[in-house]
Each structure stands twice: as C-alpha cells, then as structure tokens.
Amino acid sequence: MEISGSALIGQRSAQHDEHNVMGSSAFRAVNPVTGAPLEPAFMRTSAQDVALACELAAKAFDTYRETPLEQRAAFLERIAACVLNLGDTLVERCMAETGLPRARIEGERARTIGQLKMFADVVRRGEFLGLRIDPAQPQRTPAPRVDLRLRHIGLGPVAVFGASNFPLAFSVAGGDTAAALAAGCPVVAKAHPAHPGTSELVGRAIQQAVHDCALPDGTFSLVFDDSIGAGVALVENPHIKAVGFTGSRTGGVALMQLAARRSEPIPVYAEMSSINPVLLLPHALAARAEAIGQAFAAALTLGTGQFCTNPGLVLAIDGPDLQRFVDSAAAALGTQPATPMLTAGIHGAYLRGIERLRTQPGVEQAGMGADSSGACAHAGRAALFVTRAEVFAQQAALHEEVFGPASLVVRCPDAQTLHAIVERLEGQLTIALHLDDADHALARTLLPTLERRAGRVLVNGFGTGVEVGHAMVHGGPFPATSDGRSTSVGSLAITRFLRPVSYQDLPDALLPETLRAGNPAGLPRSVDGAPA
Amino acid sequence: MEISGSALIGQRSAQHDEHNVMGSSAFRAVNPVTGAPLEPAFMRTSAQDVALACELAAKAFDTYRETPLEQRAAFLERIAACVLNLGDTLVERCMAETGLPRARIEGERARTIGQLKMFADVVRRGEFLGLRIDPAQPQRTPAPRVDLRLRHIGLGPVAVFGASNFPLAFSVAGGDTAAALAAGCPVVAKAHPAHPGTSELVGRAIQQAVHDCALPDGTFSLVFDDSIGAGVALVENPHIKAVGFTGSRTGGVALMQLAARRSEPIPVYAEMSSINPVLLLPHALAARAEAIGQAFAAALTLGTGQFCTNPGLVLAIDGPDLQRFVDSAAAALGTQPATPMLTAGIHGAYLRGIERLRTQPGVEQAGMGADSSGACAHAGRAALFVTRAEVFAQQAALHEEVFGPASLVVRCPDAQTLHAIVERLEGQLTIALHLDDADHALARTLLPTLERRAGRVLVNGFGTGVEVGHAMVHGGPFPATSDGRSTSVGSLAITRFLRPVSYQDLPDALLPETLRAGNPAGLPRSVDGAPA
Incomplete structure (x- = not known):
C-alpha cells in the first residue's frame, strides 16, 4: 500500500495540494536512528x-x-x-x-x-449497555409508578x-x-x-x-x-x-x-505523567537486593524507558541493603547499551531532565548506561540518581517525570518518612511494592495511601508491561491522568465514552430493542436493581 | 431539638461567637410567606x-x-x-x-x-464495587499473565x-x-x-x-x-x-x-439548567388537546414551578389543535392561585424572566395565573407565552430557563421545523413526547435527536415527579448538567463518586477482602470478563 500523505476524511482522502507539499504546510517523519527524513510529505490537515x-x-x-x-x-x-x-x-x-x-x-x-x-x-x-428496568406499578400508592428503562449510549x-x-x-x-x-x-x-x-x-x-x-x-x-x-x-x-x-x-x-x-x-x-514509585520493603531488600536491582535495571531500560509506567522513583529505608540494590542496579545499567529514543524532541527533553537531576544539590549520580558513542544521535543512555528524603521532600522538581530511562532512588531514614513521602506524591499510574512475607505488616499500613495515590498497585514487579484485560486499570489521580474515574x-x-439515557413510559414499539418486553435481544438486564 | 446556628465540624459544633452573631458575620433565614426573619442567627462558617x-x-x-x-x-x-x-x-x-x-x-x-x-x-x-478478577496464567506464552484484581473505591x-x-x-x-x-x-x-x-x-x-x-x-x-x-x-x-x-x-x-x-x-x-421541552405530536393533539393542556397547566404550576424538570417549552405544529391546547392550558392556569416562591431572590428573578418574555418582539402572552393580589409578597403567578418557530430560532434568550411557573409555546410550521428546533436546543434533563399510536412514525424519527439532547425521554407525561429508582437518569448533556455521564x-x-483500582500479584493476605480467593465476602464478581 502506498502512503499518500493525505488526511482520511471519511471514505475520502483529503485533497493533496502539490503546491503546498513544497511549501510550509507539509511535514515529514524522521528516522530517529539515521536522522533522515522519510517520504512522503504529509499535508497539515486544513x-x-x-x-x-x-x-x-x-x-x-x-x-x-x-x-x-x-x-x-x-x-x-x-x-x-x-x-x-x-x-x-x-x-x-x-x-x-x-x-x-x-x-x-x-x-x-x-x-x-x-x-x-x-x-x-x-x-x-x-x-456495557448497563440495561436496567424498573417496571411500572400502576397500583402503587400514593402515586402509581411509571415504567423506567435505562441504557447507555455513546457520548x-x-x-x-x-x-x-x-x-x-x-x-x-x-x-x-x-x-x-x-x-x-x-x-x-x-x-x-x-x-x-x-x-x-x-x-x-x-x-x-x-x-x-x-x-x-x-x-x-x-x-x-x-x-x-x-x-x-x-x-x-x-x-x-x-x-x-x-x-x-x-x-x-x-x-x-x-x-x-x-x-x-x-x-x-x-x-x-507518572513517576511510578517503587517501594522496596526491608525484608525483601535484605533477602534479594541484587536480584531486585537487576530486574529494576531491565524494567527501567525497556523500550529506552519510554513507557508511562517506567519506574522513575525508588523509595526505601537507607542502609547497606539499599546500597546493595543501588550497586546492583548501577552495575546492570552499566552494561546496557543506549538505544534510540523516539524523536529528537524526546531525546532533547530527556537530556535536559537528567541534567536537571545531575545538577540538583543533594542529588548524586549512582550509575549510567554504557557509553553511547557510536550509537545513533538520539540514543538514550540510562541514568540512576540517589538522594535523601529531606532533599526530595523540599524539591518539587524531583517529583516531575523525566521521560526516558532515568530514575531517582530516595534514601529514607525510616518507614514513617517513606510513608510520608508517598502520601505527598501526586497521582500515579502505578506504585510497586517489593516485599516478602515479613513485610506484610508494613505493606498493610501503606496500602490505603497507595490506593489513593495510584490506579494500580502491584507487588514484586514493575509497572511496565500493562496487561490488556478486564481487571486492568491504566489510570490514576491527576496528574497521572486528567480523570481518575x-x-x-x-x-x-x-x-469512558458512554452516558446513561432513561426512557419513561415509552410504548414497546418505540423502545430500543435492547429494552423491549421479553428481552428480544437476549442481553443481560437488571430488573428493580437485581439481575433478571 | 434546639437549632444553634452553628456549623457542625465532625462531632463538634463550631464556636458560636456571640459578638459576631450581632455583627456582619451572621445571617437569618426568612419566611417567604410572611417576609419575617427566623431565629436563630447562623454564623457564616469561617x-x-x-x-x-x-x-x-x-x-x-x-x-x-x-x-x-x-x-x-x-x-x-x-x-x-x-x-x-x-x-x-x-x-x-x-x-x-x-x-x-x-x-x-x-x-x-x-x-x-x-x-x-x-x-x-x-x-x-x-x-457497585465492580469486582473483576483476571487470574494469573503462569504458563501463558510468550509471557506469563499476572494476577489482576479490580475494585472501585471512593474518590x-x-x-x-x-x-x-x-x-x-x-x-x-x-x-x-x-x-x-x-x-x-x-x-x-x-x-x-x-x-x-x-x-x-x-x-x-x-x-x-x-x-x-x-x-x-x-x-x-x-x-x-x-x-x-x-x-x-x-x-x-x-x-x-x-x-x-x-x-x-x-x-x-x-x-x-x-x-x-x-x-x-x-x-x-x-x-x-433545563427547559424540559414538551413535544405535542399531531394525532395526540388532535385527539386530546384540552386534556393535555390541563395536565400541562397542573405540571407547570406544581410546587410553583420550582422544579428542574418544569416544562418550560412546548413545541408543536401550528394549527387549530395547538390553539385548543393553548386555550385549555391558559384557562386552567387562570384558575391557579399564585403560591409562594422559595425566596425573594428567586421571585425577583422569576419576575425579570417573565418580563423578558413579555417584552420580546414576536412573543405574546397567552395566559396567566389567577390574580395574586392578597397572596404573599413572593407569590409566583403562572405565565404562558406563545411565539413562532422563526422567532424562537433567532432569539437565544428564549432558550434560557425561567425558574418558576412560566412556559413558552412555539408554533412550528411543520414537523421538520420542530425537529430542527430540538436538534439545536442545548442539553436537557427531560424531553416529553405526547403521542398516539398514529404518531409513532414521527416519534421514531425524533427519538435519536431526543436521546442526544436529554438524559430522560418520556411519553404522555411531564418530567416533574422524578422517580427514585435504578433505571432513573436525572442528568443530561450540558448545560442541564456539568457531566452528562x-x-x-x-x-x-x-x-459518580467511585474510581477503579487494580491490584497486581498481591498476596491474598494483602488483598481487600472483597477480592480474596474463595470470595469470602460472597459478593458478585466477574472472572475473565464473565460473571463468576
């Protein structure tokens, strides 16, 4: 199939004005690996x-x-x-x-x-039609009840x-x-x-x-x-x-x-926008800091970190176990070759983002991806930073997403501080907990906060790899999304694209088929609030 | 029980500052029938x-x-x-x-x-918890499936x-x-x-x-x-x-x-804000214009018209049958005594609203409620106006709600014009159709528009009397509501007050009871998208 560079307006292609293709109202895609423009030109739709x-x-x-x-x-x-x-x-x-x-x-x-x-x-x-029927009750006193039928239609x-x-x-x-x-x-x-x-x-x-x-x-x-x-x-x-x-x-x-x-x-x-905090609980960290560090590095660099669920923040109680995690993650990142980012713009924003982290007082760089010289111009090199809880709490800029394979580890003096940091975070798509059985008590105190802060709470994994299913929530409070519902x-x-409409006392012949007497469409409906 | 005039802050009453009660930070309710202030004073909550x-x-x-x-x-x-x-x-x-x-x-x-x-x-x-479970599939290829469980929590x-x-x-x-x-x-x-x-x-x-x-x-x-x-x-x-x-x-x-x-x-x-259009279809109007007119007058004046579902607009094809409806409604309104409105402010706004209709070029007053002299100061006297479709189409002011017992009849030259007017209306809480069997064909052509314009479509009645049930929608597109969903x-x-949260790979002991293995709460849940 030929790519035309024209908008599709219903079954038609938009007029492709050859004059304009030459001029300023056309643009081309760019191969981010080679930097070369790709044909054809695309008309900016009028x-x-x-x-x-x-x-x-x-x-x-x-x-x-x-x-x-x-x-x-x-x-x-x-x-x-x-x-x-x-x-x-x-x-x-x-x-x-x-x-x-x-x-x-x-x-x-x-x-x-x-x-x-x-x-x-x-x-x-x-x-999804949410069909509901409240049948008429002509004998009800003091007033008869009307017949009400509800379905959802598109917005x-x-x-x-x-x-x-x-x-x-x-x-x-x-x-x-x-x-x-x-x-x-x-x-x-x-x-x-x-x-x-x-x-x-x-x-x-x-x-x-x-x-x-x-x-x-x-x-x-x-x-x-x-x-x-x-x-x-x-x-x-x-x-x-x-x-x-x-x-x-x-x-x-x-x-x-x-x-x-x-x-x-x-x-x-x-x-x-989401920084997808990862909480490393003490027993899990003690038992397997290195393994978690390796898995974290793999999750961070997957797709050059260009996922909304990329783990941009790690919270844990400070100590030798956390240092083992940092060392392990840094070592793993050091072997990761830089890979192309999607666009020059995204790459530029990523460079500015890691520079902002690198130059922030109280923030140290703990690791970075393998040397990217020789890679493409827009290759994203992983970067891992470490800071202390009080620095993180005071610097709003550290709470902002850096889109790409960068993450910030926050050393917390104790579990209370860790909890307080999560409580003050903005809304998130995901929050991950790494825990062992002995961490359950702490996890239980954290969970109410995590539910309020994120659309998805997950254990012993990372938010990347969003399963398409019935029980998935890829959402969360602002600014993770505009609408956490x-x-x-x-x-x-x-x-999200439906609204309810109610029909009162409509003759059967005028009702949508899905709401007619005898349920000719054979769809699930509730009657007086209970499944029929 | 004594009324204190103080805010309730949790289980406490707010401090009631006697000095301020005397001053400008307190207000009193007013009896709208007598105009007399009612004790006690209420503190404006700080x-x-x-x-x-x-x-x-x-x-x-x-x-x-x-x-x-x-x-x-x-x-x-x-x-x-x-x-x-x-x-x-x-x-x-x-x-x-x-x-x-x-x-x-x-x-x-x-x-x-x-x-x-x-x-x-x-x-x-x-x-309402919308419980959903997608069980883990550890054997799935190319990647195992995680365990996902979803519930809704309050916002x-x-x-x-x-x-x-x-x-x-x-x-x-x-x-x-x-x-x-x-x-x-x-x-x-x-x-x-x-x-x-x-x-x-x-x-x-x-x-x-x-x-x-x-x-x-x-x-x-x-x-x-x-x-x-x-x-x-x-x-x-x-x-x-x-x-x-x-x-x-x-x-x-x-x-x-x-x-x-x-x-x-x-x-x-x-x-x-909703003007709740009432569409009188030709055969229903021919068969029973007088009866509809009387029922309309009763609905219009119920509660002095102070309902969000008050019928503020009537659309019908012009002719002798419509005139019979107008005459019947006007006669019925003429016997209706004026009744108190809720506040002086609402009464004042109502008077301005009917004055705006009365003075609009192309709008005629067709009826009014009984003389209100002798009634209370804030009595609302019903008012019925008539105009032509082209006047209504050109005057945006005629589309605005007048809160109270006022309504406007729009004479349409034909069904197409009536349909076009409904198509251009703003969002409504309700649209009512009065119809007989012979009107079904016309009703069928109108219904798609009515569904797009209102949260509830009803037949041979009026929107007042909002049934509390499972199949009721008291809502509708803007400006009827801020959120037609x-x-x-x-x-x-x-x-409206819920949001979904998803739990991935949580140990059973950390899951909310409603999502645990074996369904200990015994609530309805779906598994892989189907009722379990």
Missing part, C-alpha cells in the same frame, strides 16, 4: 478538513450507534484483520519512524489486534490523539479508538507527527473496515499536523463530545483547559 | 472551620471507606431513622423556611428516607451543596450525600442559606448517626454561608475530591471553573 471530518462523524453517529451489536463487533474484528493484512509494510514503516525493534512492533501489533478483539467480545456480551464523536510511544497500541487503532468505536462513537483520530506513515496505514485499514462493513462514511477519519492547529480545531469543534489523549502533562493540561473553555465543556481523558487500557475503558 | 471540616473528612476517609458493607448500609438506614426522629420539628421548620405546604415536605421527607434506604440496599448488594471527601428547591431530598441528606456516603466518601455539606435551620436539623441527624455507628468524626460536616466564601473555600480545598451541586447555571459553571483551575482538578457534578437521582448515582 481547518476545513478537520471541520468536515467532525461533521461527517456527527452525521454518522445516530446510524453507527444503533448498529446491531454483532455488526459492531464484526467491525472491530474486521479492523484487526485489516491491520494484520498490512503485513510487513506496516512493521517496516513503523520501525523506520520510531526506531523500535521488529519484535517490539510485532508484539505491539498483536496487542493492538488483541484489544480490538477484546472489545468485540465486550460488545457482544452487551453488559458522540470522539477525538483521539495518537501517542508517540505506542505507535500502534495507543495510536490510530489503539485503546481509545477501540473503546470509542465499541461504545458506538465515531472517531476522528489525530496522527502523532512522529509516525504519520504508520498512522496513515492503520487509518486506511480502519477506512477499509468501515467500507467492508457498510458503515457510514464518518465513522472514522484521520487528520495530520506536526503543530497544534488541527488538534485545537478538533477539541474546539462542537461536534466532538469527548477527547482521548496520551502524552505529556503540558499537552494534556492544555487540552483539558481547551475543553473546559468550550461553550459546551466536554470530558478529556488524558493520560499524562477511568482507565485507558482494558475492557473497562468502554465506560 | 475559612478555618471549613478547612478543619475538610481535614477531618480526609482523616476519616481511609477508615470510612473500609467499613464493612453491612455497617455502611446500617449507617445509611440510621441516618434515615434519625431524620424521621426529628418529627414535626423538622417539618415545621422546613415549612417556615420554604413556604412549601406540609404534604409536600412530608412527601419529600419520605423520598429522602427512601433514597437513603435504596442506597443501603445498593451497598449490601455490592455490585475521597465530597463537597455537597444543598439546593434551594428541595430542602430535604437534594440538600444535606439528599441524593448526593446518600450516594457519596454509599460510595465510601465522607461528606462536607454546605447548607443552602434559604433553609439553614432545616439543614442544621438534618445535619444533626447525620451527626447522631455517625456517633451511633461509631464512625470517624470527619465522616460528615456541615457548613453555613449566605455568600460564596465557604463554598469557594470548600471547592478549593485540596482534601475535597468531588463536588455535588444543584442550582443555577451561573453557580454551577462557577464551580466547574473553580474546580478546573485547582492544581489538582476535580470532578463537579452540577445539575443546573452521570445521574443525580437513582441508584446509578453511586458511580
């Missing part, structure tokens, strides 16, 4: 085309949201098949645009396809912003798109400018699936921009009713503010 | 006491949210009993502060108690603002308080200044229930202010994690903006 995509989505909404569940599930599966059909064209373009290795891209593709299939199952089950067209660090699983056909389409919402996706070719290929796969399933044109569109114009136009467009975003805190907060200033404010689901990974994500 | 209430709530949270479900349910029932135990003291104070008749107050008390009991049932059932302390128009059911022990306490969230309530005595009495009932159930002090507090100081301090307090509000659009939007500007933005559930009435309201 404000008119963004508006057209939103209008088509609004027109598609009433039809798309009433598709029979089987048809909607088949559509999600068809997207999965069409993405797979792109074959090596997709894998190679994605490798070229991200510098990520083949195994990672193929694994991420499997994850993306798995997500789509999981949502197809969720759609078929129909529990409306959703704007999905692709993430830099997951070119497939959190991008054009990623979790937000899958959840929104499953919920019955058309999607207008904005490609991340670091991987526009990957985005177009995947977008064309969705476009093909829309066509194959005979769905309305506006069910899906894809726009491009390497600046903020198209994204702002999307979030401000009155047809857009929710936003999904994965990226920086600055970007996410800007979208939250834009959405809050609309004449009709809309929900923004932004997954932004939700998750961006797993089947529960469908709820 | 910023320090607001902060103390929030701090106590934060301290109570970890304990309160882990109360066994049976204990939490019993607490809700104990609140209901304590409110009922207030007996006529409550009813009479409430009548004096609101001008509402005894039957209405007693009915609202029954509703309030019913809500608390419904949430007790919801808590016992435990479905944290919730600020609840009492509403003027429901002194019991949407105030101190109203729907938001019941839902928040059921979800495991401590509550800091702000009394509506129009009924502070009612609020204190109900607050003391909750305080008593907290004591009787041996719950932490900070589970509940109540603050007073007749200006914005205490409310702003509450919403800005970092311990507060969500806000529930029922009131004006201006007030609700101000709270939304305050909450969005916090360094940690929090959700605001504001139920604000939610409801403020009914059992589904518990979800």
Whole structure:
C-alpha cells in the first residue's frame, strides 16, 4: 500500500495540494536512528478538513450507534484483520519512524489486534449497555409508578490523539479508538507527527473496515499536523463530545483547559505523567537486593524507558541493603547499551531532565548506561540518581517525570518518612511494592495511601508491561491522568465514552430493542436493581 | 431539638461567637410567606472551620471507606431513622423556611428516607464495587499473565451543596450525600442559606448517626454561608475530591471553573439548567388537546414551578389543535392561585424572566395565573407565552430557563421545523413526547435527536415527579448538567463518586477482602470478563 500523505476524511482522502507539499504546510517523519527524513510529505490537515471530518462523524453517529451489536463487533474484528493484512509494510514503516525493534512492533501489533478483539467480545456480551428496568406499578400508592428503562449510549464523536510511544497500541487503532468505536462513537483520530506513515496505514485499514462493513462514511477519519492547529480545531469543534489523549502533562493540561473553555465543556481523558514509585520493603531488600536491582535495571531500560509506567522513583529505608540494590542496579545499567529514543524532541527533553537531576544539590549520580558513542544521535543512555528524603521532600522538581530511562532512588531514614513521602506524591499510574512475607505488616499500613495515590498497585514487579484485560486499570489521580474515574487500557475503558439515557413510559414499539418486553435481544438486564 | 446556628465540624459544633452573631458575620433565614426573619442567627462558617471540616473528612476517609458493607448500609438506614426522629420539628421548620405546604415536605421527607434506604440496599448488594478478577496464567506464552484484581473505591471527601428547591431530598441528606456516603466518601455539606435551620436539623441527624455507628468524626460536616466564601473555600480545598451541586447555571459553571483551575482538578457534578421541552405530536393533539393542556397547566404550576424538570417549552405544529391546547392550558392556569416562591431572590428573578418574555418582539402572552393580589409578597403567578418557530430560532434568550411557573409555546410550521428546533436546543434533563399510536412514525424519527439532547425521554407525561429508582437518569448533556455521564437521582448515582483500582500479584493476605480467593465476602464478581 502506498502512503499518500493525505488526511482520511471519511471514505475520502483529503485533497493533496502539490503546491503546498513544497511549501510550509507539509511535514515529514524522521528516522530517529539515521536522522533522515522519510517520504512522503504529509499535508497539515486544513481547518476545513478537520471541520468536515467532525461533521461527517456527527452525521454518522445516530446510524453507527444503533448498529446491531454483532455488526459492531464484526467491525472491530474486521479492523484487526485489516491491520494484520498490512503485513510487513506496516512493521517496516513503523520501525523506520520510531526506531523500535521488529519484535517490539510485532508484539505491539498483536496487542493492538488483541484489544480490538477484546472489545468485540465486550460488545457482544452487551453488559456495557448497563440495561436496567424498573417496571411500572400502576397500583402503587400514593402515586402509581411509571415504567423506567435505562441504557447507555455513546457520548458522540470522539477525538483521539495518537501517542508517540505506542505507535500502534495507543495510536490510530489503539485503546481509545477501540473503546470509542465499541461504545458506538465515531472517531476522528489525530496522527502523532512522529509516525504519520504508520498512522496513515492503520487509518486506511480502519477506512477499509468501515467500507467492508457498510458503515457510514464518518465513522472514522484521520487528520495530520506536526503543530497544534488541527488538534485545537478538533477539541474546539462542537461536534466532538469527548477527547482521548496520551502524552505529556503540558499537552494534556492544555487540552483539558481547551475543553473546559468550550461553550459546551466536554470530558478529556488524558493520560499524562507518572513517576511510578517503587517501594522496596526491608525484608525483601535484605533477602534479594541484587536480584531486585537487576530486574529494576531491565524494567527501567525497556523500550529506552519510554513507557508511562517506567519506574522513575525508588523509595526505601537507607542502609547497606539499599546500597546493595543501588550497586546492583548501577552495575546492570552499566552494561546496557543506549538505544534510540523516539524523536529528537524526546531525546532533547530527556537530556535536559537528567541534567536537571545531575545538577540538583543533594542529588548524586549512582550509575549510567554504557557509553553511547557510536550509537545513533538520539540514543538514550540510562541514568540512576540517589538522594535523601529531606532533599526530595523540599524539591518539587524531583517529583516531575523525566521521560526516558532515568530514575531517582530516595534514601529514607525510616518507614514513617517513606510513608510520608508517598502520601505527598501526586497521582500515579502505578506504585510497586517489593516485599516478602515479613513485610506484610508494613505493606498493610501503606496500602490505603497507595490506593489513593495510584490506579494500580502491584507487588514484586514493575509497572511496565500493562496487561490488556478486564481487571486492568491504566489510570490514576491527576496528574497521572486528567480523570481518575477511568482507565485507558482494558475492557473497562468502554465506560469512558458512554452516558446513561432513561426512557419513561415509552410504548414497546418505540423502545430500543435492547429494552423491549421479553428481552428480544437476549442481553443481560437488571430488573428493580437485581439481575433478571 | 434546639437549632444553634452553628456549623457542625465532625462531632463538634463550631464556636458560636456571640459578638459576631450581632455583627456582619451572621445571617437569618426568612419566611417567604410572611417576609419575617427566623431565629436563630447562623454564623457564616469561617475559612478555618471549613478547612478543619475538610481535614477531618480526609482523616476519616481511609477508615470510612473500609467499613464493612453491612455497617455502611446500617449507617445509611440510621441516618434515615434519625431524620424521621426529628418529627414535626423538622417539618415545621422546613415549612417556615420554604413556604412549601406540609404534604409536600412530608412527601419529600419520605423520598429522602427512601433514597437513603435504596442506597443501603445498593451497598449490601455490592455490585457497585465492580469486582473483576483476571487470574494469573503462569504458563501463558510468550509471557506469563499476572494476577489482576479490580475494585472501585471512593474518590475521597465530597463537597455537597444543598439546593434551594428541595430542602430535604437534594440538600444535606439528599441524593448526593446518600450516594457519596454509599460510595465510601465522607461528606462536607454546605447548607443552602434559604433553609439553614432545616439543614442544621438534618445535619444533626447525620451527626447522631455517625456517633451511633461509631464512625470517624470527619465522616460528615456541615457548613453555613449566605455568600460564596465557604463554598469557594470548600471547592478549593485540596482534601475535597468531588463536588455535588444543584442550582443555577451561573453557580454551577462557577464551580466547574473553580474546580478546573485547582492544581489538582476535580470532578463537579452540577445539575443546573433545563427547559424540559414538551413535544405535542399531531394525532395526540388532535385527539386530546384540552386534556393535555390541563395536565400541562397542573405540571407547570406544581410546587410553583420550582422544579428542574418544569416544562418550560412546548413545541408543536401550528394549527387549530395547538390553539385548543393553548386555550385549555391558559384557562386552567387562570384558575391557579399564585403560591409562594422559595425566596425573594428567586421571585425577583422569576419576575425579570417573565418580563423578558413579555417584552420580546414576536412573543405574546397567552395566559396567566389567577390574580395574586392578597397572596404573599413572593407569590409566583403562572405565565404562558406563545411565539413562532422563526422567532424562537433567532432569539437565544428564549432558550434560557425561567425558574418558576412560566412556559413558552412555539408554533412550528411543520414537523421538520420542530425537529430542527430540538436538534439545536442545548442539553436537557427531560424531553416529553405526547403521542398516539398514529404518531409513532414521527416519534421514531425524533427519538435519536431526543436521546442526544436529554438524559430522560418520556411519553404522555411531564418530567416533574422524578422517580427514585435504578433505571432513573436525572442528568443530561450540558448545560442541564456539568457531566452528562452521570445521574443525580437513582441508584446509578453511586458511580459518580467511585474510581477503579487494580491490584497486581498481591498476596491474598494483602488483598481487600472483597477480592480474596474463595470470595469470602460472597459478593458478585466477574472472572475473565464473565460473571463468576
């Protein structure tokens, strides 16, 4: 499949203006390993085309949201098949645009396809509709009870912003798109400018699936921009009713503010910033400091540390066991070759971030990755820093995420100080505990705080490797996300794009099929609050 | 029970400073029927006491949210009993502060108690916890699957603002308080200044229930202010994690903006502004215009029109049948005596609202309530206006809520115009359809629009009389509410105060009881996405 460099507006490609391709309204992806620009040029989608995509989505909404569940599930599966059909064209373009290795891209593709299939199952089950019936009670006194029936419908067209660090699983056909389409919402996706070719290929796969399933044109569109114009136009467009975003805190907060200033404010689901504290409890540290240090170094450098769940902070009680952990982690990091970061911008921010840590009074560098000379220009070299609890407590800058393979170990004088530090942290995606049986008492005192501070609490592991399932929460209090009531990974994500509607005393013939007498759709429903 | 005029800060009363009672930091309720101030004076709660209430709530949270479900349910029932135990003291104070008749107050008390009991049932059932388990798969390839378990926990302390128009059911022990306490969230309530005595009495009932159930002090507090100081301090307090509000659009939007500007933005559930369109379809109008007109007049004047679901807009195709409806409604309104409005402020705003309609070019007055001379100073006299579709479409002011017994009939030249008007309306709490069998085809074309525009669609009735049940949605797109993903009435309201937390690979002994192996709590759980 040829990459055209044009937006996909429903079933059409946007006009590709050859004059503009030469001029300032086009951009190209860059291979982060070689630094070379990649053809073709991508047109920055015009404000008119963004508006057209939103209008088509609004027109598609009433039809798309009433598709029979089987048809909607088949559509999600068809997207999965069409993405797979792109074959090596997709894998190679994605490798070229991200510098990520083949195994990672193929694994991420499997994850993306798995997500789509999981949502197809969720759609078929129909529990997400939350069907509830309170039958009429004409004889009730003092007043008869009306007949009330409730279902959930989609919020409306959703704007999905692709993430830099997951070119497939959190991008054009990623979790937000899958959840929104499953919920019955058309999607207008904005490609991340670091991987526009990957985005177009995947977008064309969705476009093909829309066509194959005979769905309305506006069910899906894809726009491009390497600046903020198209994204702002999307979030401000009155047809857009929710936003999904994965990226920086600055970007996410800007979208939250834009959405809050609309004449009709809309929900923004932004997954932004987390340092994912790792708490090393004393008995675990005594028993296996070295092993934990090695595992930590592997987790820290996985994917050049470019995961939202990267372990950016380690908290433990100071002493020889903690020193063993630091030494072990530093030794392991020292053997890790630097690997390419996703973009020059990300690499530059990473260098500034570790420089900020390195020059902070009271912070010492304890380890770093292997010499990166000879590696590509944008290779990220791991960095491990150590500080004391009182320094950490006083320096807000040390609480900020450094996106990449950097982490900070905080030596705490005692368990109380450790607890107090966690209590004062901002919201997190994950908090990990390393513990042995003898640490349970301490863990039990910490858990209420951990639950308040994070969307996921995990034991004897690291937050990287986010399982796609029904019991996953990839979310957490601000600033981990804009909305801690939700998750961006797993089947529960469908709820973010739904709203309840109640029908009172509607004749059966006018009710949605899912709420009619006799349950012709055969879906799970509750009656008077109990499963029917 | 004596009314003290002091805030309830946990189990204490705030210091009542006699000097200040005399001065500017106190206010009194006013009997809207007589205009006479009511004793005692209420102290405006100081910023320090607001902060103390929030701090106590934060301290109570970890304990309160882990109360066994049976204990939490019993607490809700104990609140209901304590409110009922207030007996006529409550009813009479409430009548004096609101001008509402005894039957209405007693009915609202029954509703309030019913809500608390419904949430007790919801808590016992435990479905609201949304328990999900994805068991470990150590043999899975290429990577073993971790053990993931998910539950929902409370968001944290919730600020609840009492509403003027429901002194019991949407105030101190109203729907938001019941839902928040059921979800495991401590509550800091702000009394509506129009009924502070009612609020204190109900607050003391909750305080008593907290004591009787041996719950932490900070589970509940109540603050007073007749200006914005205490409310702003509450919403800005970092311990507060969500806000529930029922009131004006201006007030609700101000709270939304305050909450969005916090360094940690929090959700605001504001139920604000709705004109609750009533669509009269042709065959129903032909068959029974007079009867619908009479029922409409009764719904419009119920409670002096001071309901969020009051029918403020009627849309129908112009012709003799519509004229019969207007004549019938006007005649019925003409026999309706004016009844007291809740406050002088609400009455003044109502007078300005109907004056705005009366003086709008292209709008005619078609009916009004009986002469109110001799009634109390703040009596609200019903008013019915008529205009044409093109006037309505051009005048945004005609789309605004006039809180009180006023409504506007829009004569549409045809069904298409009617549909186009509904399509351009802002979000609504309810939209009502009056229809006969022969109207089904038209109704079917309208329904997709109605679902997008309102939280509840109802047939052959009016939105007033909001049933408290499992299938009720009292919500809707902005500006009906700040967050159309939610409801403020009914059992589904518990979800607004919850967030999901996931536990990965926790030893059984560290898991919450509800998620442990063997399901010792005996609650409904799903395993791998299917009911276990």
